Amino acid sequence: MSLKIAFMAGRAAVAEEARVVLVERYGNVRPEEADMIVALGGDGFMLRALHATQELDVPVYGMNRGTVGFLMNEYSETDLPDRLQAAVEEVINPLSMRTMDQNGEMHRALAINEVSLLRAGPQAAKLRISVDGRVRLPELVCDGALVATPAGSTAYNYSAHGPILPIGADVLALTAIAAFRPRRWRGALLPKTAEVRFDVIEADKRPVMADADSISIDNIDWVEIHSEPTIKHRILFDPGHGLEERLISEQFN
Numbered sequence: 001m002s003l004k005i006a007f008m009a010g011r012a013a014v015a016e017e018a019r020v021v022l023v024e025r026y027g028n029v030r031p032e033e034a035d036m037i038v039a040l041g042g043d044g045f046m047l048r049a050l051h052a053t054q055e056l057d058v059p060v061y062g063m064n065r066g067t068v069g070f071l072m073n074e075y076s077e078t079d080l081p082d083r084l085q086a087a088v089e090e091v092i093n094p095l096s097m098r099t100m101d102q103n104g105e106m107h108r109a110l111a112i113n114e115v116s117l118l119r120a121g122p123q124a125a126k127l128r129i130s131v132d133g134r135v136r137l138p139e140l141v142c143d144g145a146l147v148a149t150p151a152g153s154t155a156y157n158y159s160a161h162g163p164i165l166p167i168g169a170d171v172l173a174l175t176a177i178a179a180f181r182p183r184r185w186r187g188a189l190l191p192k193t194a195e196v197r198f199d200v201i202e203a204d205k206r207p208v209m210a211d212a213d214s215i216s217i218d219n220i221d222w223v224e225i226h227s228e229p230t231i232k233h234r235i236l237f238d239p240g241h242g243l244e245e246r247l248i249s250e251q252f253n
Contacts, residue, residue: 003081006034006058008049010041015065021077034058036084036236040075042066043155047112047213050233054110059089061236070154070246073238087236090167090243092151093192096228097212102203102219111212112233113152115225116177117198118144120209120218124180126201127208131194139201140185143178144208147196147225151243154250162187164251167243172196172227195226 007028009019018040031037031053039049039062046062053060061084064072076083094110101107109115119125119142127145129137148157150165153173158164162175174196175187190196199222200208210217237243 003084004029004033004035005080005084006031006037008037008039008045008052010045010048010066012041012065015040015045018063018065018075018077022080025077026080031056031058036061038063038080038084039072040065041072043068043071044214046071050112050235051110051213054094054231054233057232057234059087059234059236061087071151071235071243073236073241083238084236086239088239090151090235090237092149092167092233092235092243093227093229094231094233095147095149095172095212095225097210097223097225099210099217099223100221101217102221107210107217109212109215109217110228110231111152111215112149113155113213114146114148114157115210115212115223116144116146116156117200117208117210117220117223118177120207123206125206125208128199128201129174130197130199131190133195133197136188137182137185139181140176140179141181142176145174145176145187145198147190148173148175149227150247154247158250163189164247165189167247192227195224197225198223 009015037060062072063075097115127140153165160177162173170192172190
């Protein structure tokens with residue numbers, strides 16, 4: 001029986017051109033009817049595709065028509081059904097973000113890579129950090145901070161000098177962004193079950209925004225973050241090129 005494939009493409013012309021070629025060659029169905037979804041673009045589009053299809057319980061196979069493509073496989077127009085059949089599946093859980101803004105409005109979002117807090121004005125942010133209801137750092141003066149999943153640990157987290165986490169590790173990375181006080185504080189490794197809370201100190205004077213996979217909330221008072229085990233994203237990789245191998249390889253480049 002032939003695979004029913006749903007093709008999704010990012011906004012870049014090269015991604016849409018690839019979608020047209022592949023649809024003509026292999027056909028196309030709606031994501032709701034698909035055995036597998038093929039996402040064409042870069043990592044940003046892959047994240048959007050995973051969020052858009054999270055209710056379907058259909059694995060997503062990415063082919064790189066973007067730039068970095070850490071979550072993507074090499075692009076090829078040939079032997080796609082064979083590659084899909086041989087692909088290795090990785091299952092990852094997103095982060096759940098709940099935040100209150102200064103107008104008292106509650107916002108919720110999910111993040112596959114990380115939830116980040118960033119200063120939104122000329123002065124450094126001041127954050128109080130609690131883990132599982134206990135204050136662990138009364139005041140962090142910084143440009144921001146983030147909580148990253150293992151899948152997202154090579155993205156913004158790594159750029160902020162956070163650790164790369166093995167994909168099977170039941171831990172989260174809490175990483176400071178340009179910490180000023182405590183100057184040497186670089187962050188912490190936390191159990192995957194931990195709930196992290198950031199309270200913004202002097203929020204009127206030092207505004208802070210929160211971002212969950214490019215969903216941004218301005219002028220926040222506090223943010224609570226935890227892993228969401230009830231949501232499972234199924235990502236497909238070519239054999240020998242899965243997330244585990246990529247995370248290890250990244251550390252030796």
